[in-house]
Amino acid sequence: MTTVAAQITPLDAAPPASRQRWIERLAGLGFAAPAFILLVLTNLAPLAALAFLSFTNYELGALDFSFVGLKNFGTALQDPVIRRSVTNTLLYVAIVVPGGVLISLLVAILIHRRKRTRALYEVIYFLPVTSTLIAMATMWQFMLHPTLGLINQALKSLGFAEAAFLSEPRLVIPTLAAIGIWQLVGFNMVLFLAGLSAIPRDLYEAVDIDGASHPIDRFLKVTWPMLGPTTMFVTVTTFITAFKIFDTVAVMTRGGPGGASEVLLYAIYLEGFQYFHMSYAATLTLVFLAFTLVFSVLQTFILDRRVHY
Amino acid sequence: MRISATIARPPAPVAVRMRRLVSLALVHAVLISGAVFMLLPFVFMLTSAIKPPGEIFEATFRLWPRQFYGWQNFDSALNTAPLLRFLFNGLVVCGGILVVQLLVAIPCAYALAKLSFPGRPILFSLVLLGLCIPVQAPSLPLYIAFAELGILNTYLSMMLPFFLSVFAIFLFRQFFKSYPDEIIQAARLDGVGEFEIVWRIVVPSAWPAIAAFSIFSVVAHWNDLYWPLIVVSDTKLATPPLGMMYFADSELGSNYGALAAGATIITAPLVVAFLIARRHFIAGITMTGIK
Numbered sequence: 001m002t003t004v005a006a007q008i009t010p011l012d013a014a015p016p017a018s019r020q021r022w023i024e025r026l027a028g029l030g031f032a033a034p035a036f037i038l039l040v041l042t043n044l045a046p047l048a049a050l051a052f053l054s055f056t057n058y059e060l061g062a063l064d065f066s067f068v069g070l071k072n073f074g075t076a077l078q079d080p081v082i083r084r085s086v087t088n089t090l091l092y093v094a095i096v097v098p099g100g101v102l103i104s105l106l107v108a109i110l111i112h113r114r115k116r117t118r119a120l121y122e123v124i125y126f127l128p129v130t131s132t133l134i135a136m137a138t139m140w141q142f143m144l145h146p147t148l149g150l151i152n153q154a155l156k157s158l159g160f161a162e163a164a165f166l167s168e169p170r171l172v173i174p175t176l177a178a179i180g181i182w183q184l185v186g187f188n189m190v191l192f193l194a195g196l197s198a199i200p201r202d203l204y205e206a207v208d209i210d211g212a213s214h215p216i217d218r219f220l221k222v223t224w225p226m227l228g229p230t231t232m233f234v235t236v237t238t239f240i241t242a243f244k245i246f247d248t249v250a251v252m253t254r255g256g257p258g259g260a261s262e263v264l265l266y267a268i269y270l271e272g273f274q275y276f277h278m279s280y281a282a283t284l285t286l287v288f289l290a291f292t293l294v295f296s297v298l299q300t301f302i303l304d305r306r307v308h309y
Numbered sequence: 310m311r312i313s314a315t316i317a318r319p320p321a322p323v324a325v326r327m328r329r330l331v332s333l334a335l336v337h338a339v340l341i342s343g344a345v346f347m348l349l350p351f352v353f354m355l356t357s358a359i360k361p362p363g364e365i366f367e368a369t370f371r372l373w374p375r376q377f378y379g380w381q382n383f384d385s386a387l388n389t390a391p392l393l394r395f396l397f398n399g400l401v402v403c404g405g406i407l408v409v410q411l412l413v414a415i416p417c418a419y420a421l422a423k424l425s426f427p428g429r430p431i432l433f434s435l436v437l438l439g440l441c442i443p444v445q446a447p448s449l450p451l452y453i454a455f456a457e458l459g460i461l462n463t464y465l466s467m468m469l470p471f472f473l474s475v476f477a478i479f480l481f482r483q484f485f486k487s488y489p490d491e492i493i494q495a496a497r498l499d500g501v502g503e504f505e506i507v508w509r510i511v512v513p514s515a516w517p518a519i520a521a522f523s524i525f526s527v528v529a530h531w532n533d534l535y536w537p538l539i540v541v542s543d544t545k546l547a548t549p550p551l552g553m554m555y556f557a558d559s560e561l562g563s564n565y566g567a568l569a570a571g572a573t574i575i576t577a578p579l580v581v582a583f584l585i586a587r588r589h590f591i592a593g594i595t596m597t598g599i600k
Contacts, residue, residue, distance in 0.1 A: 027503035028426025035417035038473035043439050046447030110336050124344045130583040132532050134550035135572035138557050139350040148366035194595040247534050272449050273539050289446050296441035
C-alpha cells in the first residue's frame with residue numbers, strides 16, 4: 001500500500017511516519033477532549049460528589065455542613081420508609097423480571113413462525129414501548145378505577161368480585177408490575193426475535209431426524225440452549241429497567257396506599273428533590289447504585305461481547 | 310416452507326392435519342388475547358377521547374359513542390393545557406440532546422477506534438465504567454450544581470446531563486472499528502485531514518448505527534419524566550410526559566374525556582413515527598438492545 005502510494009505521490013509530499021504519529025496523537029486528543037470533559041463534568045465528578053455528600057449532613061441552601069461519618073447509612077438501615085421501599089422494589093422486580101422475560105419469549109416464539117400476521121403482531125406488541133408511559137399510565141388508572149373502571153366492570157359481569165387494584169395494599173405492587181410487563185414485553189420480544197432468527201434451521205432438522213419432533217423437545221433441545229446469551233441479556237436489562245421503576249408510581253399511586261407502593265427511586269426523589277435532604281438522598285442513591293451495579297456490570301460485559309460488526 | 314413441504318410429501322392423514330389446525334388456532338388464540346391486553350389502554354384512550362362525560366364510565370363498553378363528543382374534548386384539552394407547547398418543548402429538548410450527543414460522540418468514537426493517542430485505554434475504561442452508571446445516579450449533585458449556577462428551569466438544564474452518551478461512543482466505536490484501515494490510509498496520503506476523514510468518509514458509512522442510536526435517544530428522552538420533573542417547575546417548559554402529569558393533576562384531571570384527548574395528542578407523535586418507520590425502530594432496538 002505504502003509503496004504504491006509512494007510511486008504516485010512525490011516522495012517529499014508523503015508525511016513521514018513520525019509526523020503521521022504526531023498528527024494522530026493530536027487529532028486523537030482533540031477528538032476525545034470534548035467527550036472526556038463532559039464525562040468528567042456530568043458523570044465522574046457528580047459520582048465523587050455523591051460519595052462525599054453521603055458522609056455529610058448537607059441540605060440544599062444550608063451555609064454550613066459537617067462530616068457525620070456513616071450516620072446517614074445507619075439512618076437508612078433503620079428508616080422504615082427505606083426498608084419498605086427496598087422490599088417493594090424487590091417484590092416488583094421479582095414479578096416483572098420472570099414475567100417480562102418469559103411472556104416475551106413465548107410471544108416471540110409464537111410470532112416467529114407466522115408469515116402473514118407477523119408484522120401485525122409485532123406492531124401491536126411493540127406499541128407500548130414507543131408510547132409515553134405517563135399518558136398511558138393515566139389511562140390505566142381510569143381503567144382500574146375501583147367501581148367505574150372498565151376492568152372491574154368486566155370482572156363483575158364475569159361474576160368475579162371487584163378489586164381495588166391501586167388502593168388495596170396487597171394488590172398495588174402486582175398491578176404496577178402488570179403495567180410494567182405490559183410496557184416492556186414488546187422490547188424484549190424484538191430482542192428474542194433477533195435471537196431466534198440467528199438459530200440455524202438445520203439444527204431443528206437434525207433434532208427432527210433424531211426423532212424429537214415434538215415442539216417441546218425442539219424447544220428444550222435447540223431453542224432454549226441457542227437462545228442462552230439472548231435470554232441472559234434480556235434478563236439483565238429487564239432487571240435494570242424494573243429496578244428503576246418510577247413513572248407509574250409518581251403518576252398513579254405516589255407511594256400509596258399507606259406506603260405500599262413506595263419504591264427506591266421514588267424515595268430518593270422525595271428525599272432529595274422534595275424535602276431537600278441532600279446528604280441523605282445521596283446515601284440512598286449509593287444504596288440504589290449498589291443494587292444495580294452487579295447487573296449493570298454484567299450488562300456492559302455482555303454488550304462488549306455482543307455488539308460486533 | 311409449509312407450502313413446499315405439503316407438495317413434496319404425500320398428503321398428511323386427516324388426524325395430523327386436524328392436530329395442526331388445532332395448534333394453529335391455539336397459537337392465534339394466545340397471541341390475540343395478548344394483543345387485546347396490549348391494545349386495551351390505546352382503545353380506551355381513543356374511545357374516551359370522543360365520548361361525552363356521561364358515557365365514559367358506562368357499564369357496557371362501546372367502541373363508538375352514542376353522541377360524538379370528540380371536538381369538545383380536544384378543544385377543551387388544547388385550550389386548558391398548552392399541549393402543543395409541550396410537544397414543541399419535547400422537540401427542542403430531544404433535538405438538542407441528539408445533535409450534541411452525535412457531535413461529541415462521533416469524533417471520540419473514531420479516535421478510540423482508529424487513532425493511537427496517549428490515554429486511549431484509560432478513556433475506554435471510563436466509557437465502560439460510564440455504561441454501568443444509571444442516569445439517575447448523578448442527578449443529585451447535578452441538581453445542586455445547576456441550582457448554584459442558576460440554570461434550573463431552562464432548556465439547557467433539561468439537556469446538559471445527557472450531552473455525553475457513553476453508549477453512543479461505545480456503539481459507534483464498535484461500528485468504526487470494522488471500517489477498513491486502507492481507505493483511511495489512502496485518504497491521509499491524499500492529504501485529507503482527520504476531521505474530514507471522520508465527517509466525510511467514515512460517518513456516511515455508519516448510517517445504520519447513527520439511525521439506530523438516534524431512535525434510541527429520541528424515544529428515551531421524549532418519554533423521560535424523572536429529570537424534567539426535577540429541574541423544571543415552569544409549566545411553559547414542560548416536556549410531554551411532565552405536561553401530561555400537570556394536566557392530570559390540575560382540576561381538569563376529572564374531565565376524563567379531555568384528559569384522554571390530551572393523552573392522545575401527547576402520545577401521537579412517537580406512535581405515528583413508529584408506525585411509519587416500523588422497520589427502522591425494530592432494527593434500531595435490535596442493534597442497540599439497551600434502554
